[in-house]
Amino acid sequence: MAKPGDVGTAHELEQLGELIRLTMPPAAAGEVCEQGLALVARALGAPCGVVILKGGVGGAAEIVAAHGGEPGAELARLAERTLEDGDEVVVRDAGARNPARLGLILEGPDGPLGVLALERPARWDPEARAFARTAARVVAAALRGARQMDVRQRQVEELARRHYGLETFRELAVNLQGLDQEDEILQTTLDLVLEKMGLSSGWILWGTAEKRRLELAAHRGLADDFVRESRENGIDACLCQDVFRSGKLQFARNTTDCPRMPDILCGRDSVAHACIPLKFERGVLGVMNIANRTGQIFGAEELQFLEAVGSQVCLAVDKLRTARMETRRNAEARALAALARATGGSLELDRVLSAVGDYARDLLGVDRCAIFLGGEGSPPVFSFLTGPALEGLEVGHPADLEAMGSRGLVSAMRDRRTLVISDAGSDPRVNAALARQWGVASCLLVPLVAHDRLQGLLLADRARPSQWKQEEVDLADAMARQAAVAIENARLYREASDALLRLQQAQYGMMRAERLAAIGTLASSLAHEVRNPLNSINLQLVLLGRRLVRLDERTQEELSAIIATARHEIERLDALVEEFLSLSSLDSLARAENDPADVLREVQALMEPVARLKGITVRSTIQPMPRVILDREKIKQVLINLIRNAIEAMPDGGTLTLSGAAGKEAIVLSVADTGVGIEPGLDIFDFFTTTKRGGTGLGLPISRRIVEAHGGSLTYESAPGEGAIFSVTLNTRGGDQAPAVNRIHARTP
Secondary structure, three states: OOOOOOOOOHHHHHHHHHHHHHHHOOOOHHHHHHHHHHHHHHOOOOOEEEEEEEOOOOOOOOOEEEEEEEOOOHHHHHHHHHHHHHHOOOOEEEEEEOOOOOEEEEOOEEEOOOEEEEEEOOOOOOHHHHHHHHHHHHHHHHHHHHHHEEEEEEEEHHHHHHHHHHHHHHHHHHHHOOOHHHHHHHHHHHHHHHHOOOOOOOOOOEEEEOOOEEEEEEEEEEEEEHHHHHHOOOOOOOOHHHHHHHOOOOOOOOOOOOOOOOHOOOOOOOOOEEEEEEEEOOOOEEEEEEEEOOOOOHHHHHHHHHHHHHHHHHHHHHHHHHHHHHHHHHHHHHHHHHHHHHHHOOOOOOHHHHHHHHHHHHOOOOOOOEEEEEEOOOOEEEEEEEOOOOOOOOEEEOOOHHHHHHHHHHHHHHHHHOOEEEOOOOOOOOOOOHHHHOOOOOOEEEEEEEEEEEEEEEEEOOOOOOOOOOOHHHHHHHHHHHHHHHHHHHHHHHHHHHHHHHHHHHOEEEEHHHHHHHHHHHHHHHHHOHHHHHHHHHHHHHHHHHHHHHHOHHHHHHHHHHHHHHHHHHHHHHHHHHHHHHHHOOOOOOEEEEEEEEEEEHHHHHHHHHHOOEEEEEEEEOOOOOOOEEEEHHHHHHHHHHHHHHOOOOOEEEEEEEEEEOOEEEEEEEEEEEEOOOOOOOOOOOOOOOOOOOOOHHHHHHHHHHHHHHOOOOEEEEEOOOOEEEEEEOOOOOOOOOOOEEEEEOOOO
């Protein structure tokens, strides 16, 4: 070979030949850069040089080959500058013939791949420049070829891995078909994974986030003592608990990481094992452990394979659970539909209670079901029982639960909130002694509430402690809502029938009495013919909502909006029926001696949270007043209606003032607002007259007739834009009182 610095075509051809040989496989990218740099440096007589290649997207350039020792800082900067400019760079010293440094671009298909930089080449005549540029193109072509070979090799290896994984997953899918138990799915998966990986030991631990404890669900190749202990006591302190809680993959390499390994694998302590969290949408429910051969650890690809297997296990378990849940929900839907038919087709209270109790006992799988009715202001009546007797209680008689010391029943009725008791013997919310006396170990206490009115309580209990599933609680709530409406309908039907009978016997000759009787009849019909279908529709919406979880997010949002609209319309229709129902019992007063101040305070406590949500300030000035003979619930209805109207008259907020004062012969209860006021000439006490969009025009006429039935009067003062004051005046001596004149005037601020 010619010496460095010689000029000659034969020498250049020889150098190019050596470069071309670099383009032939199986040369690697690093080899191409190192040998190509060395050949070009020798051919041009450069004492040292460097090759810098660009990094990936956003990556920094990197020196991949050097010739003649470590490159100087100036040569490295020249290479980086050449890469930035994207063109050949030649730097000369003053007066020198040959370059001090030069940078040659290694061109790629989409831009520069890198730079070949040389320090003080001995040759730089035209032939040398042509050779250098040709050599740079050859090195760049060889580099592209080497990279393509690397990509193809990785693709081949990836395809092989995918084929292996797909075959394993296909075989796993075949093996899992027909399995209907979670333990069978886990054991089958574990056996197949160990077989495919040529390993002998593995185990799967299963648990729930609520219990915070793992239990051995599947195993192979473990010590008998460990298996027995795990079956009896579960798994508490170990590495798997960390994986279970965090959901992150970890693996133990030695006894420091997993001190229990000798106990698990019969004395094998230096064993790495992969811990694969079994992740579900609701959280991590288990951990799959695979023990490696002694002295070996798992590679990244093996861990990825195991994670993929874990995902397949979760899908299989979810599919099994979904099928079970679907079967159960279908059975529940059929039972609820049957319950709706049973309760909706009858207005006899005994038949309604029997249907509710029997269906609740069967659907919830409880030992006993009891129903208490009433409970507002007086002891509830023990009205129905299926199952073992409750000592000290008799069906058809009042149950003084507070005197008996029943904290749970009293609390559920008072708060109108379902109580879920898993262990009555240790739950502080219940009387443990009374629970033992009645044989109640776990129970659901579900209040029966319809249209904000407490109808009673449903008790469903078991003779053993048990964890109530959320779907069981939801089902009990749905049944309670259905039962409450059916019970209320039966009660309203009975009351409406009695009211209609009294109206017929009295044979009123006045037009108002005839209209009230007609509306009372219509109200009774609405209670039966409208509310039951509305309730059935609402139940179906509940079931439809529970099935939305299997749909995609966008469909869930669309259907949820439709369901919300339907529920809003159901509530509006139900409110309309409620107002009509109020007319059926206007003349039926349950009079008793009451403190009007207490009535007003009770209504204030009920409605003040509603007002505050609307940005309304509530004030009250309630003076001591004498006790008056009145129907407490009817007067509450009047005050609630007046307060609700006042709130609706202040859509942008304002002040609501409640006051009560006593005169010589009467007491006055007032509701004042700072709202829009009432237009002059509008008879707001006439039936079906309303200023509210969507209003029925029944609230104020009903309220006025209730007050007049007490021998009192309902009046108001108002001016447009200045708010209104409604006053309920009741005679303290029980005599009739002539209605006052309503006045509309401007009020001084």
